[in-house]
Amino acid sequence: MRLYCEHCGYPQKTCICSHINTVDTSLEIVIVQHEKEALHAKNTARLVSLCIPSTRIILANDVVAMQSLSEHCSRRHSVLVYPSECSTPIESVDAVGRSEITTLILIDGSWKQAFGLVKQNPWLTKLPAFHFISAPTSNYAIRHTTLSNALSTLEATAYALQCLDQIDVSGLYRAQRALQDKWQGPMSHRRHF
Numbered sequence: 001m002r003l004y005c006e007h008c009g010y011p012q013k014t015c016i017c018s019h020i021n022t023v024d025t026s027l028e029i030v031i032v033q034h035e036k037e038a039l040h041a042k043n044t045a046r047l048v049s050l051c052i053p054s055t056r057i058i059l060a061n062d063v064v065a066m067q068s069l070s071e072h073c074s075r076r077h078s079v080l081v082y083p084s085e086c087s088t089p090i091e092s093v094d095a096v097g098r099s100e101i102t103t104l105i106l107i108d109g110s111w112k113q114a115f116g117l118v119k120q121n122p123w124l125t126k127l128p129a130f131h132f133i134s135a136p137t138s139n140y141a142i143r144h145t146t147l148s149n150a151l152s153t154l155e156a157t158a159y160a161l162q163c164l165d166q167i168d169v170s171g172l173y174r175a176q177r178a179l180q181d182k183w184q185g186p187m188s189h190r191r192h193f
Contacts, residue, residue: 008020025165031108044140073123
C-alpha cells in the first residue's frame with residue numbers, strides 16, 4: 001500500500017513539503033475544478049492551495065457549493081480568468097480597477113471541460129472576464145497538451161496575481177517545479193518543448 005504525506009497529499013516518495021513557500025495575496029482565490037480534473041494526481045490546483053492556504057477549490061458538480069459561490073460573487077468585485085468574446089486583457093487593468101477586485105475565479109480542467117463548466121453555469125459569464133496577452137510560456141511538462149499557449153492552473157493563477165496583485169509569485173513556480181522534478185510517471189506523459 002502506498003503511503004501519502006499527511007500535509008501535501010502526495011505519495012511520501014514524491015512529498016514536496018520542503019518546497020512549499022506561502023504566497024501572500026490580498027485576493028481571495030477560488031478554483032472551480034472539473035470533477036475529472038480532481039482525480040488527476042498531476043493537477044496543479046492542489047499546489048496553489050498548498051502555497052495559498054486560503055484558496056477555495058470547489059468541485060463544479062457540487063451544486064450547493066456552486067450556488068453558494070454564485071451568491072457570493074458580485075459583478076463589481078469578482079472576476080473570472082477565462083478567455084471569451086467579452087473578456088479583456090488582464091494586463092490592461094489599471095490601479096483603480098485592481099483595487100476593486102477582491103475575488104479571482106479560475107477554472108481547472110481541459111479547455112473542453114472549462115467551456116462546458118462555463119456553459120453549465122451562465123452566472124459566470126456575467127462576471128468581468130480576463131484573458132492573457134503576454135503570459136509567459138508554460139513550463140509545466142508533466143501534462144500532455146498540443147496547445148502551445150496552454151498554462152497549468154498554477155501558472156494561470158501566478159500570472160493573474162502578478163498582474164492584479166503585483167506580488168512575488170515565485171513560491172508557486174517553485175512548488176510546480178518540485179512536483180515535476182519528483183514526478184515518477186511515464187515519460188510519455190511529459191510534454192516536449
